[in-house]
Amino acid sequence: MALSVTFNAASQIANRQLATSDAALTSSIARLSAGSRVVSAKDDAAAMAVGSRINAKVQALRQAGVNAGQAASMVQIADGAMAKVGTIIDRMKSLAVQSSSGQLSSAERAMINTEYVALRDEIDRISGATEFNGQTLVGYTGAVYTLRGDAQHGVVKLNGVALGLGDSFTQTDLDLGRVTYENDGSGAATDRLIVSVSDQDGNALGTIAGAGSATTFEDAEYRNSGGLGIINASTAYARAAAYGTNAAGNGITVAVIDSGVDTTHSQLTANLLSGTDIADGDANPDDDNAAVGGHGTHVAGIIAAVNDGIGTQGVAFQAQILPVKVVATASGGGIDPNDVAAAITYAVAQGAKIINMSLGGLFPSAAENAAIDAAVAAGVVVIAASGNSALSDPAWPAQYAIDPNADGSMLAVGATDYLDHMASFSNRAGVAKVATVDAPGVDILSTYVGNTLAYLSGTSMASPLVAGAAAVLESLFPNLSGKEITNLLTSTARDMGQVGADSTWGQGIIDLARASLPQIQIDIGVGSGGDLTVSNGGSGLVTNAILDATSVYSSIAAPTSRDYSIKVATDTGSSDRIGVDLDAISSYNLGLHLTKVDSAANAESAISALDTAMDRLVKARAGLGASLNRLDFAAANIATTVENSEAARSALLDLDMASEMILATSRQVLVQVGVSMSVQGNMHQRDLLHLLQ
Structure with a gap:
């Protein structure tokens, strides 16, 4: 080969072959490492597409198999309870036959009836205690x-x-x-x-006479208003007509102890009382502090911004806001606990039924606590934000909610997001779990200074949602006391986390749909x-x-049964589900709750009722058996489908390790040879230098 100064053809050829061999070796190593012959779309785009779809379906089928297995376990639990109830009915039938016989005296029948009633009660205990995942399966005792x-x-x-x-x-x-x-x-x-x-389950028992439609109230303004949908405010609004009362806070005064309120805001002025400025010692509660200005205006809007079709609305959009300013205009945004105490006293004197405090600190204040004592004694509901430091306990004064002197009329409020997760910044319920509820507090849209709107986050935003909800309930049920209103909020909250009040969520997220259920007064x-x-x-x-x-x-x-729709496939058609009906087997549902055997006549009636009850029970168990068999077949079919799908996916994507290792070895040899030849090619330039010496 001719020697050239400007171009080394041998070296270029060797390097090009080396690059090709190295790329091939890299591809083999990638396949061997992944165990798949299709590492990227360029390897086999069609196989990757088909294999990915198969893989997604396999994962979904595995979950469907879990669903079928869990449903089968649920059915077996229900069947076990029914078997025990069947045994009890057998014994009750024997007692009824014994009591119906003429040779017994009334005293002996009374003894037999004692056991009979105890067994009847045991049926109710079993049916009520038979649960799966916190759900009662076969118990129903009427309203x-x-x-x-x-x-x-x-x-x-x-x-x-x-x-x-x-x-x-x-x-x-x-x-x-x-x-x-x-x-x-x-x-x-x-x-x-x-x-x-x-x-x-704590839901409506049926159709509420005279109630309107919740969707009537769910306009754009409602949807813009952060959290109203989550707490089901529209359901409460719709029920006001049925009760002959108001459901938007009409006639209820809510004191906002905060940085003040923009007294000229177009969405607040109609619901705004004059208020006062405790911190500066004047009568102007304008929200004008440079450090925290806007906070109180935002809080007030969450409670009672008007429903005018513009922007956003408050929970209790007909309530009146009493602004009580506790942040001095020229201060750095700090709050004196003595001013808060004076603000509470002022709010009570002005007739506030609810006080909201979206403020707090790390230490209690004797003055604040004494003022809260006086407020709850006057029948006022006190709501306080738990704080934004992600601590295990609420800040003060929210933590005072568990003090006996608060008399169950005060609530601490934690914040959640739109997915019903606890907000990362929110203080937890901790020691105040029995007196803590939660509400949305992330990216809440509300009124802001300068006649504007703004999104803010914090327990400061969750607290006024609860205060507004309390105002809704006060107007909906004017015959309830402040303590009864707070209990209504806590006992109807959606339980989150552990069952019952827990140290993270407290009582759960407030739910106006449950809280506004119809009431009867005796x-x-x-x-x-x-x-x-x-x-x-x-x-x-x-x-x-x-x-x-x-x-x-x-x-x-x-309801005479609980109906479950079990997802056992991956599509959306009705054929992808199996219906499981669990008939209720309480004494109420079996027609036994009024039976007794304290006389021969009653015993005869009981015999007939027990025969009917056994027929119902046998029919219910037969239905369970059919459901259980179908679930077992579905689970077996899912397992077979998964196995076959995995085989198909393997054929498309899995690597023949032995063949690929042979290729990798040969490519590794070629790379080594390429390196050697590249070196040899570069030797030609040295030969040229020898000629020039």
């Missing part, structure tokens, strides 16, 4: 009545045990005469008892009058005639 307005001069008892606010009893309890009112003998002429009426006359009449210090039976669910529901959907 559920929850104490919302406590008796003032007595106590309500269930089977002799006193009930408190938020406690419940069932339709079966009423039917069996288990619910009583006992007067305290104070001599008061009247008393009252208020209950909400729901199904066993007027109790002492000596005479009322829906229920008792003597001074005496007691009376609360009956169906007094508490009639049909008085607030135009139709009642009493």
Whole structure:
């Protein structure tokens, strides 16, 4: 080969071959490392597309298999409960036959009836306690009545045990005469008892007579208003017509103890009272602090911005805002606890029914606490933000909500996002878990200084949502006290995290749909009058005639079963689901809750009822058996489909390791040879230099 100064052809050829061999070796190494012959789309685009779809379907099918397995476990649990109830019915039938025989005396029948009633109650216990993933599977006891307005001069008892606010009893309890009112003998002429009426899951029992449609209220302004949809505010608005009251805070004054309020904001002025400036000692509560200005205006809008079709609306858009400024105009944004205490006192004196404090610190204030004591004693609901430091306990004064002196009329509020996750910045419920609720507090749109709107985040935004919700409930149920309103919020909150109040979520996210369920008030006359009449210090039976669910529901959907739709495939058609019906087997559903065997006649009636109950139970178990078999076949089919799909995917994408290793070895040799030849090619230039010496 000719020697050239400007071009080394041998070296160029060797380098080009080396690059090709190195690329091939790199590709082999990538395939061997991945275990797949298609590492990127350039390897085989069609195979990658088909294989990816198969892989996605396999993953979904695996989850469908889990669904089928879990559903089968649920059905087996229900079947086990039904088997035990069947055994109990057998024993009850024997007792009924025994009691119906003529040779027994009334005393002996009474003893037999004692066991019979105990077994009947055990059916209810089993049906109510049979759960899967926190859901009652086979228990239903009719309407559920929850104490919302406590008796003032007595106590309500269930089977002799006193009930408190938020406690419940069932339709079966009423039917069996288990619910009583006992007067305290104070001599008061009247008393009252208020209950909400729901199904066993805390939802509406049926169609509420006279209620409107929630969607009527869900316009663009509603949707713009952060969090209203999450707390189901429109449902509460729609029920006001049914109750003959208001549901948007009409007539309710909410004090906003904060940085002040933009007193000229077009979406606030119609609902704004004059207020005052505690920090500066004047009557101008304008939101004008350079450091934190806008905060109080934002809070006020969340509570009661008008519903005018522009921008955003408050939860209680007909409530009145009493602005109480506790941040001095010329300050750096700090707050004196003594000013907060004075603001609370001022708000109570001005007739505020609710106080919102989107503020706080790390330490308690005796002055603040004393002012809160006086406020709750006056029937005021106090709402305070938990704080934004991601601490395990609420800040102060929110943490004071658990103090006995707060009397259950104060709530701490944590913040959530739009996916119902706890906001990362929010302080947790901690020691105040029983007095903490949550509400949306991330990217909340509301009014801001300068007649504008702004998005802000914080427990400062969650707290006014709860305050506004309290105003909605105060206007919807004007007969409830402040303490009863806070209990209504906590006991109807959507439980999050661990079951019951926990140290992260407290009681959960407030839910106005549950909180606004219809209520029935019983007027109790002492000596005479009322829906229920008792003597001074005496007691009376609360009956169906007094508490009639049909008085607030135009139709009642009493469930006799729980219907589950189990997803066992990956498409969206109805054929991809298996329906599982779990029939309720409480004594109420089986027609046994009123049966007894204390006489021969009653025993004969019980025998007939027990035969019917056994027929229902056998039919229910047969349905379970069919569902269980179908789920088993579905799970087996899913397993086979997954196996075959994996085989197809493997054929498309998996690598023949032995063949690829042979290729990799040969390519590695070529790379080594290429390196050597490249070196040899460069030797030609040295030969040229020797000629020039």
